[in-house]
Amino acid sequence: MESGLYYLFLAYTVLWVINFGYIFFLGKRYKDVQRELEHLEKIVGGK
């Protein structure tokens, strides 16, 4: 069997990259929509 440590390191790196990537992607969409919502609320409130 080939050295397990290299693959172990690779697996956990990939695992957290996907996870943090998704959390970052979710957070970015959240902030963008929040900004848009605040902007629209200002427009509606200003009328």
Next chain:
Amino acid sequence: MKEKLKDALALVTAVLVVSALYMVFVYAPTEADMGDIQRIFYFHVSFAWTGFVAFFGTFVGSLMYLIRKKRFWDIFAVSSAEIGIAFCLVVLTTGPIWARPVWGAWWTWDPRLVTFLILTFMFVAYMIVRGAIEEETKRGRFSAVIGIIAFLNVPLTYVANVMWRTIHPDVIRPDKIDLDPRMIHALFMSLSAITLLYVILLLRRMDLEGMRDRVAELKKKIMKEA
């Protein structure tokens, strides 16, 4: 749910994840045949199980949407599906990384692997269909039907090891877990951490969908007034 409670939940999740990592790398013994590479198992299985839970969430949300026609259930279903896909992506990448040194190949067309891949593709299709339909009620109804059908693949994936000849390890059975007690502890800690991660992500994802609805509502209002 209150923001402070969500933050507290996120903090508990972080503590559990760190504890799980400690148990996986320090507490759990090294497996006799495979060595350290076996330590992939704990998070691989946890993400797979929580992915199944997420798709079960989509199934329940879809069913409830068809019965009650409440937007809440549609939001619940789509939020759960998206997280399920992300978790399946983890499973579909960590699996081959484990398989390469153990089986000597990144991928084999094993029934468990194939049913899991199909399951993931079906939920990707669910998201694509949602993206293609503009009208809210129609989108909710169509995707609910796909969500229910796609979920039927979950029990099939689970029993694939029993129904067909497979080389995928089968250490967790309904009657017995074929592992050292310390390995079981590490597995349950990882499972708890990832389940809580799913809960916190689900709450955030549902908030996002709720805000999108509010944006659409305000846009309509502005258009009417213009």
